[in-house]
Structures are given as structure tokens and as C-alpha cells.
Amino acid sequence: MTLSWAQIVRLGLVQMALGAVVVLTTSTLNRLMVVEFALPALLPGALVGLHYGIQLSRPRWGFTSDTGGNRTRWIIGGMVALALGGMGAALGVTLFSYSFSLALTLSILSYSLIGIGVGASGTSLLALLATATAPERRAAAATITWLMMIFGIAMTAGVAGQFLDPYSPQRLLAVVAVITVAAIILTVLAIGRIESRVTFTAEPDTTPFLEGLRDIWAEPKTRNFTLFVFLSMNAYFMQELILEPYAGLVFHFTPGQSTTLSGAQNGGVFLGMLTVGIAATGLKLGALRSWVIAGCLGSGAVLALLCATGVSQTPFNLTYLVVALGFFNGMFAVAAIGAMMAQASQGRGQREGTRMGLWGAAQAIAAGFGGLTGAVMVDAARAFMPNGPAFGAVFAFEAGLFLAAAVMAARVMETTRGRGPVSLVPGE
Known part of the structure; x- marks a missing residue:
């Protein structure tokens, strides 16, 4: 038995809850540290890098x-850990004005918990989705669940932004408490009894972890992707x-306005993903590589x-540019996700979770490294x-x-239509 469309949408609700909690920690809280508390961008960059590193x-x-x-069990437990983190x-952000050492200690512990929660819940959810979804539905399932996650991120950022102004520590804690509790409740209701209704016919793979990981890395398609x-x-x-500190320092956005800007960006991501989902998966227009x-x-x-808006006066509206950035980000991301879901079941069988975990780890390393590098570069340049x-x-x-990523995609991704098999090495 495979996942029905209704069950796929329910798994998407869990993705939506994950995104709703994470967006607060990676956008709103780091803006407060940099702008309201005048801390170097390196600090929130290191904290976010910590949760990605974990x-x-x-x-x-x-x-x-x-x-x-x-x-x-891991999906729900991970969500609880994420919410607590x-x-x-x-709370750690609000303590920076009282005790830097206490605030930093709490922040380190909390971001570590966030990393554990996202890793446990997110990877287990994707493993369930990749394993229990019928092959012909995988690309569409990936699009649906990621659209729901982006919708949750955009909606949370937009709504939270409205309630955060005028900013106060009490208001921040109240908004975050509502969102984290709602995420746990939504996860429990959405995931309930789905796994028990899906029958797996294959025997569990008992290969040792490191040996299994080496086998997966030896696959050219998996390695190139x-x-x-x-x-x-x-x-x-x-x-x-x-981005939010940029809006605050250069365009003088308030905390609520910059949080809303983050929501606008993710709204653009949603539209970009929806466009590709309809055009490539539904209408079969264009290849995933394209x-x-x-x-x-x-x-x-x-x-x-x-870059031009930061260097000189331009007629470009910051919000419109951010929405456009989100749109194109969503285009490439959902096409890559479609390839990921299709490839997860290729190669040696019963390794869908390991492949999804490997790609998730690559994304986490890149996200932490990229975010931290951006913060360090800004601090250095502002000097x-x-x-x-x-x-x-x-x-x-x-x-x-x-x-450079576009060039690499052209080299390693074969021209493939939205619902067809995906090859990442020409000729294979």
C-alpha cells in the first residue's frame, strides 16, 4: 500500500510546521541580534551554522x-525538540541586554536542539515520503510538500511580522510560543496513523551504517547530485x-517590516515552485535541467x-526585488527536489532514507557554511x-x-521531463 494524495498532503502539513518554526530562528532572531542589540552578524551566523552543522x-x-x-516517533519527537529549541x-535573544554570557549559553543549547529536531523530524519525514510514495507520484509529492513548507514559512513570517510591532521581549516570546505549540499540535494530528497504514513488502536492510553510506557515495549519480x-x-x-539586517540598516525597516519582507521572499519562492510544478510536472513543459x-x-x-541598490540610488523597490529573488530560488529548488525524489529510489534498493539523509546533510553543510560566510563577509566589508x-x-x-551552479547543472544533469526518470550523469 502506498501513500494516498490525502496522506501526502498531511505529510506536507508536517513540513509546513517545520518551516514555520525554523523561519523565526533564521530570519527574525538574527535580525534582532544584529540591529536591535548591535551584535556582529558573525554571532547569529555562527549559531545558525551550529544548527546546520548538527x-x-x-x-x-x-x-x-x-x-x-x-x-x-522520530518525526514527532524531532518536532518537540525543534519547538523547545x-x-x-x-528567550536567549531577550537576555542579551541583561547577561551576554547567559544569553549566549542558552542560545548555543537552543540552536543545538533546533539542529537535532530538524535532523530527526525532517529526515524521517522525507524517508517516509520517498519510500511510501508510488514512483509516478514522487515528483508531484515533492512539489506538494515543499510548496506547503514554503507556504508555512511565508505565512508565519508575514503574520509574525504584524504581531511583532511594536517590538518588545514579551511580545516576541508570546508570538514564538504560539507558533511552536501550534507546530507540535499540527504535527501530531497530521502524522497520526499514516505509517501504520502503509505496508512495506521488503525486509529491512541490515547493512552497517558506514558500509551503507560508502555504497551510496560510490554511486556516480548520487555523488554528482x-x-x-x-x-x-x-x-x-x-x-x-x-537580508533582514540589510533591510534594517540600509532601508531602515522595523523588526516587523523586515520579518514581513522575509515572508514576501518566501511568497516568491512559493510562486516559483508552483510555476515549475504546474509547467514541468503538470503540463510537461521544459526539462528539469532547464x-x-x-x-x-x-x-x-x-x-x-x-547589489546595485546597496551601492547607489536606484529605482528598484526592495520588496519587489526580494519577491523576484524568491521566485527564481523556488524555480531551481523545486526542480532539484523533483530530481532528488526520483533518484532516491534509484541504485541499490532500500536506501531511500540514506540518500535523502546524504543530500540533507549536504544541504545543511552548505546552508551553515553559506550563511556564516555571508555574515563574515558583511562584517569584514562593513569595517x-x-x-x-x-x-x-x-x-x-x-x-x-x-x-557557477547553473554551469554545473548544465554539465551533470541530463535533459529530463518533469515526470520521467532523472539522470545526473550524461549517458547513464
Whole structure:
């Protein structure tokens, strides 16, 4: 028995809850540290990098799913850990004005908990989705669940932004508490009894973890796709920790306005993903490789315009540029996700969770490294130039990474239609 469309949508609700909690820690809280508390961008960059670094455990979580672990338990338990980490991170931010050491200690513990929660819940959820979805539904299932996650991120950022103004520590804690509790409740209701209704006919794989991971890495398609994920996600996440501070320092956005800006960006991501989902998967217009390349090139072009807004006066509206950036980000991301879901079941059988974990770990490393690199570059540039050009220089570098990702996609991804099999090495 495979997942029905209704069950796929329910799994998408869990993805939506994950995104709703994570967006607060990676956008709103880091903006408060940099702007309201005048801390160096390196600090939130290091904290977010910590939670991504802990997600190196994703292959292990995926392997646990492959070898017969109770996925529902890890999905719910991971969400609880994520929610507790998100609440602790918000509390840690409010303590920076009282005790730096106490606030930093709590923040480190909280972001570590966030990494554990995302790794356990997110990887187990993707393993369930990849294993229990019928092959002909995998690309569409990936699109549905990621659209729901982006919708949750955009909706949370937009709604939270409205309630955060005028900013106060009490208001921040109240908003985060509501969101984290709602995420746990939604997860429990959405995931309930889905796994028990899906019958797996294959015996669990008992290969030792390291041996299984080596087998997966030896597959050319898996290895090449992993390298592409790492490069493209470095470009994707480099602006994550600096966009809201950019809006605050250069355009004088309030905390609520900059949080709403983050919601607008993710709204653009949603539209980009929806466009590719309808065009490539539904109407079968264009190959996945073409959508990936177009998304990377478009993202690079918008980042060049963002660079121009930081260097000099331009007629470009910041919000519109951010929405456009999100749109092109969504285009390349959902096409890559479609390839990922299709490839997860290729190669040696019963390794869907391990492959998803490997790609999740590559994304986590890239996200942490990219976000931290962007923050460090901004801090370094601000030491000898005004805020606008300093941020603009980082946006220009990120545009170059997207160009490199487009070139790599053209080299390693074969022309493949939306629902067909995916090959990542020409000729294979």
C-alpha cells in the first residue's frame, strides 16, 4: 500500500510546521541580534551554522528509517525538540541586554536542539515520503510538500511580522510560543496513523551504517547530485542571515517590516515552485535541467540588482526585488527536489532514507557554511566601507555562485521531463 494524495498532503502539513518554526530562528532572531542589540552578524551566523552543522547527523537518521526504525516517533519527537529549541532561542535573544554570557549559553543549547529536531523530524519525514510514495507520484509529492513548507514559512513570517510591532521581549516570546505549540499540535494530528497504514513488502536492510553510506557515495549519480546540492545551496543560503539586517540598516525597516519582507521572499519562492510544478510536472513543459538553470541564472540577476541598490540610488523597490529573488530560488529548488525524489529510489534498493539523509546533510553543510560566510563577509566589508556597498559586495559574490551552479547543472544533469526518470550523469 502506498501513500494516498490525502496522506501526502498531511505529510506536507508536517513540513509546513517545520518551516514555520525554523523561519523565526533564521530570519527574525538574527535580525534582532544584529540591529536591535548591535551584535556582529558573525554571532547569529555562527549559531545558525551550529544548527546546520548538527544536521550532519541526517544520514544516520535516514539510515535508521531504512533499517526499520519507527519514523512516526522520530518525526514527532524531532518536532518537540525543534519547538523547545525555537522557544529557547527566542528567550536567549531577550537576555542579551541583561547577561551576554547567559544569553549566549542558552542560545548555543537552543540552536543545538533546533539542529537535532530538524535532523530527526525532517529526515524521517522525507524517508517516509520517498519510500511510501508510488514512483509516478514522487515528483508531484515533492512539489506538494515543499510548496506547503514554503507556504508555512511565508505565512508565519508575514503574520509574525504584524504581531511583532511594536517590538518588545514579551511580545516576541508570546508570538514564538504560539507558533511552536501550534507546530507540535499540527504535527501530531497530521502524522497520526499514516505509517501504520502503509505496508512495506521488503525486509529491512541490515547493512552497517558506514558500509551503507560508502555504497551510496560510490554511486556516480548520487555523488554528482550531492556536489550540485552543496554548491547551489551555498548560493541559496548566503543571503539568509543578512537580508533582514540589510533591510534594517540600509532601508531602515522595523523588526516587523523586515520579518514581513522575509515572508514576501518566501511568497516568491512559493510562486516559483508552483510555476515549475504546474509547467514541468503538470503540463510537461521544459526539462528539469532547464528549470534548474533558469532559476539559478534568474537568482543571480536579481542579486546583481540588489547589489546595485546597496551601492547607489536606484529605482528598484526592495520588496519587489526580494519577491523576484524568491521566485527564481523556488524555480531551481523545486526542480532539484523533483530530481532528488526520483533518484532516491534509484541504485541499490532500500536506501531511500540514506540518500535523502546524504543530500540533507549536504544541504545543511552548505546552508551553515553559506550563511556564516555571508555574515563574515558583511562584517569584514562593513569595517572599511558603508553598509550599502558592504552588503552589495556579498550579494555580487552570491550571484557568482548561482552562475557557477547553473554551469554545473548544465554539465551533470541530463535533459529530463518533469515526470520521467532523472539522470545526473550524461549517458547513464
